Amino acid sequence: MKLKLVSAAIALALGVGISGMALSQEKPESLVKQRQAKMTLQWKYLKPLYLMSRDRMPYDAKTVAQNVSYLAVLDEMAWDGFDPSTKDLKTHALPAIWSEPAKFKAAQEHLEKAVAQLVKVSKGGNEAAVKSAIGDVNDACNACHKDFREKE
Amino acid sequence: MKLKLVSAAIALALGVGISGMALSQEKPESLVKQRQAKMTLQWKYLKPLYLMSRDRMPYDAKTVAQNVSYLAVLDEMAWDGFDPSTKDLKTHALPAIWSEPAKFKAAQEHLEKAVAQLVKVSKGGNEAAVKSAIGDVNDACNACHKDFREKE
Numbered sequence: 107m108k109l110k111l112v113s114a115a116i117a118l119a120l121g122v123g124i125s126g127m128a129l130s131q132e133k134p135e136s137l138v139k140q141r142q143a144k145m146t147l148q149w150k151y152l153k154p155l156y157l158m159s160r161d162r163m164p165y166d167a168k169t170v171a172q173n174v175s176y177l178a179v180l181d182e183m184a185w186d187g188f189d190p191s192t193k194d195l196k197t198h199a200l201p202a203i204w205s206e207p208a209k210f211k212a213a214q215e216h217l218e219k220a221v222a223q224l225v226k227v228s229k230g231g232n233e234a235a236v237k238s239a240i241g242d243v244n245d246a247c248n249a250c251h252k253d254f255r256e257k258e
Numbered sequence: 259m260k261l262k263l264v265s266a267a268i269a270l271a272l273g274v275g276i277s278g279m280a281l282s283q284e285k286p287e288s289l290v291k292q293r294q295a296k297m298t299l300q301w302k303y304l305k306p307l308y309l310m311s312r313d314r315m316p317y318d319a320k321t322v323a324q325n326v327s328y329l330a331v332l333d334e335m336a337w338d339g340f341d342p343s344t345k346d347l348k349t350h351a352l353p354a355i356w357s358e359p360a361k362f363k364a365a366q367e368h369l370e371k372a373v374a375q376l377v378k379v380s381k382g383g384n385e386a387a388v389k390s391a392i393g394d395v396n397d398a399c400n401a402c403h404k405d406f407r408e409k410e
Contacts, residue, residue, distance in 0.1 A: 139298055140298055140299065140302045142295070143294070143295035143296075143298035143299050143302075144295075144299065146291055146292055146295035147292065147295050147296065147299065147335075150292045150295075175331075176331065176335060179327075179328065179331045183299075183328060
């Protein structure tokens, strides 16, 4: 309580409105909603590419180019939704996310590298290479889910 | 039923697997989840800018540049989640989305223009102009919600 008052005093001293500060801090429920939204859109744009890579959908270079450009930006967005404040909410997130932060960070970087490679390869236009790079992105998703996401 | 068999025959003739075709069609529930995910991320990245524009958060040019780049891409993503197949699901979407498609399309274009203007102005770096452009984007969101989204 005392700490809150001190924070409030500092905020006032800095000329920052309390309401603005409070509004800029997301509730744990919002953080979960936001991180799930990111996953939903990543899968929206990866799914057709994955089906193409497995020859379960006709290969379409235009869709590949567009979806890869979206995936690159979605992947760039912060993982800030996995904040410790969300630990106790009921989601598929496993406690290892917070108990093994270095391993979780490495899993994010694995995806980052795979997406960067897909961006690069998709510009070359070699269908087989693109399909292989799509598979690698999908593998990076699965590898992270295996360690950090509860089985459904 | 007969039509389904004909479609299947055509698909086979074209060498497209049935399972692949089925998997490439999203269920109405998935479409709703995807369109809501897009809205969630749009607000995630607009909200801090909106608070800055109202002087409820300190203005930070770096955050503005990053979030505007995300908003530009999120806005570019298709509005395909508002498919007629989702009409009967319980969401905040109003029937006007499907009964007044031209008006709904105009509302999307209103947002598109406002975001394009924000992208342009944010490169100039004039804080007052950026704040005004942020307000215009927020207004475009609200204008569409007013006509096409049920009040909460």
